Amino acid sequence: MSKIGLVGGLGPESTVEYYQSIIKGYQEKKGSNKVLPHLVINSINMYQVFAFIDENNTKGLTDYLAKAVNELKASGADVVAISANTPHIVFDEVTQQTTLPMVSIVEETVKAVRQDKLSKVGLIGTRFTMENDFFIKPFQDAGIDVIVPKAREQIIIHDKTVEELENGIVKEETKKTFLTIIERMESEDGIEGLILGCTEHPMLIKPADTAIPQFNTTAIHVSALVDRLD
Template sequence: MQTIGLVGGLSWESSAAYYEALNRGVEERVGQLSSARTVLSSVDFAEVTALQEAERWDDVAAVLTAAAQGVERAGADFLLLCTTTYHLVAEQVADAVGIPLLHLADVLADAATAQGVTSLGFVGTEFAMSRPFFTDRIAGHGLTVHVPPAAEHATVDRVIYEELVHGRVETASRREIVRVIEDLWDAGAGGVVLGCTELELLVQQADVDVPVFPATTLHVAAALDRALA
């Protein structure tokens, strides 16, 4: 089994979801007392968020690069960024380490293609929805990507940052996000990406009719495929 490197803390709820899913996945695939070989470096979410808000992306890259290099020195065979938003600096992080980075957008595009979906909706943080760095990477695989109208971005962001990153799961917020997802379906999306780890705490496939692509679940599955190959 290969060792999976994780750069986390973005938020800690996201990191906890990755850690639990990786270990449950190994337990299910291997059995007995098996658990995942992981190395985690968890950064300060408040520090990185402040740098993001100030548009100091070179400094964000420096923080995440230092974490990734620490993970590499600790023996990781490949790397995951436990976040969608901060994939904006994924290429800078990947260039600074000698181990492969398993890019989340590539994983999602491969999953959609495998299911015959050619048009994807994307729901994530306001930052990730309003800038093209992540959706363009998905589109680069030959897919059409839809995002919610700008008027909906603040709603999704509020649910993520004011509730889910603090572990709060509210029924009223689930209804709001489901409405956003269904609107994307009406706009032509054949499936919708839950593009933020915390959204998977709120919305499940049973909540909507359109196929959903849960980013963390798929990222974890791809990591386990690689680690256990």
């Protein structure tokens, strides 16, 4: 049986979601609730990841993540995924430090948006995800425009994500704030879909909350991983 390796802890809430969703997806794939996938998690420190990015320490971040990936290789993993969007800022660099195949949350999300034939989508996430082009450029290369919130809106989204959602705190007031921003992006920017570009955002924003299609990066990533399980 193939063995999936997850770099987790980025943050803990979404790591739990990955674990449970992979199990559910695998059981649905096999048509039985009496089977379980072979899975190993290497939980690292999301605050260390944020510190590397704040310091613009690309090498430190790459080495930190590559070490976690290669520890999973030592545990017998056949394929690895980093269970968060933000660390994908150095995804290409990490792949160069391991021989393990890695599944990119960004590449899989591009595939999902292309499948729906959308030309302009909104992106919310941590400020690292919204400010940098590691997430946006692959969409542009695929002919898809990516719109991010205004600068002041990005600050709100980032702060609420890190201070609340990353710690498992879900507030109705925060949800209303996010939806107000999303509705503005629909009316002013003409977005046709919305990328939940942080793996904690589905805790807050549900499919019924928006009139436009949502792209849950956690669910997309999990589906791609389950496809690789035999």
